[in-house]
């Protein structure tokens with residue numbers, strides 16, 4: 423532990439000044455190092471990205487855009503934002519990039535604002551079938567301020583029903599059609615979605631929060647050539663700092679920039695903007711491209727191994743970094759499985775499956791993802807071990823057995839250390 427990155431001079435200063443918070447930092451680091459991190463939206467960002475986040479760029483107000491700021495003294499942070507924009511455009515082949523959104527949800531607020539007015543109709547993936555809160559949940563601004571019509575997956579294939587999507591588009595004439603989700607293990611057919619958007623005159627919006635890292639690593643097809651606008655988070659498979667980003671066609675550049683600032687945010691978090699630049703440079707390397715492919719290979723191996731343990735992969739498997747697993751075969755619901763795995767040091771989440779007979783608080787499924795374990799260097803043999811650990815944890819109600827699995831988890835994670843010097 424003495425070689426952990428937080429034992430630098432600044433950490434010693436913090437621990438003297440604020441022992442309560444410094445102990446949170448330390449125990450969270452230990453939690454990340456010792457447990458199995460299978461939350462599909464989480465990753466371990468690089469030490470270089472962490473360094474920018476802990477920098478004095480955090481002090482700087484920079485409302486506006488590089489070269490057009492409302493505050494003085496922006497000449498240094500401007501360089502960071504220009505680099506982030508240029509790297510995003512070049513990595514994704516995009517006309518325009520806005521790197522300022524504070525999060526994925528903020529980026530989505532800007533997309534709505536750029537293309538729609540309150541009350542307009544938007545077509546998006548249904549939440550119980552994998553859509554995000556910002557795709558029309560009644561408790562979210564999107565569901566309160568917009569008429570969001572939902573499309574889903576077919577019951578037999580558990581894949582997006584493009585015929586239903588087209589029928590709904592023709593019947594409802596949406597201003598905008600959103601594709602992308604938080605719990606959809608398959609690829610989206612962007613060409614088909616583009617054709618439907620063209621047929622009804624809708625803006626094509628892709629919320630690529632989950633899978634953009636796989637696009638960056640050239641492991642799956644890109645939505646950028648097809649979509650009018652692509653929004654995403656920078657902290658999931660992409661492995662950057664927490665934050666959001668928007669790519670758009672040139673024709674929409676001004677509308678997107680105005681929607682982000684002054685439409686939705688004040689000053690950008692310049693430490694995060696610089697962190698996005700660092701992450702985008704990392705994403706352009708052959709190492710990252712190999713990582714992105716390995717993430718998918720690992721997700722597929724985990725899926726197959728879980729099927730071997732008597733659990734069913736929704737939509738027949740995965741083509742991405744995440745798998746949605748129907749665990750009804752174990753006789754245990756998602757909520758209990760999540761809790762038991764937690765006691766065994768396996769961090770994952772319960773998740774509704776399409777047409778789930780259980781309530782959203784209970785669920786019949788779990789969602790597992792491989793971005794974090796792959797960053798740690800785990801491969802197919804470890805995925806097989808993990809599947810067996812998950813299966814044993816889900817099927818056990820004995821705290822002693824769960825504690826025993828936890829020590830096996832610790833033995834495994836200790837072989838793949840993170841944030842050690």
Ligand SMILES: *Cc1c(COP(=O)(O)O)cnc(C)c1O
Pocket residue numbers: 463524525526527528530553554556602603604629630631632655665666
């Ligand atoms: C994660 C996610 C978001 C929201 O990102 P936050 O940074 O948590 O606000 C939006 N859309 C989709 C599809 C996501 O998966």
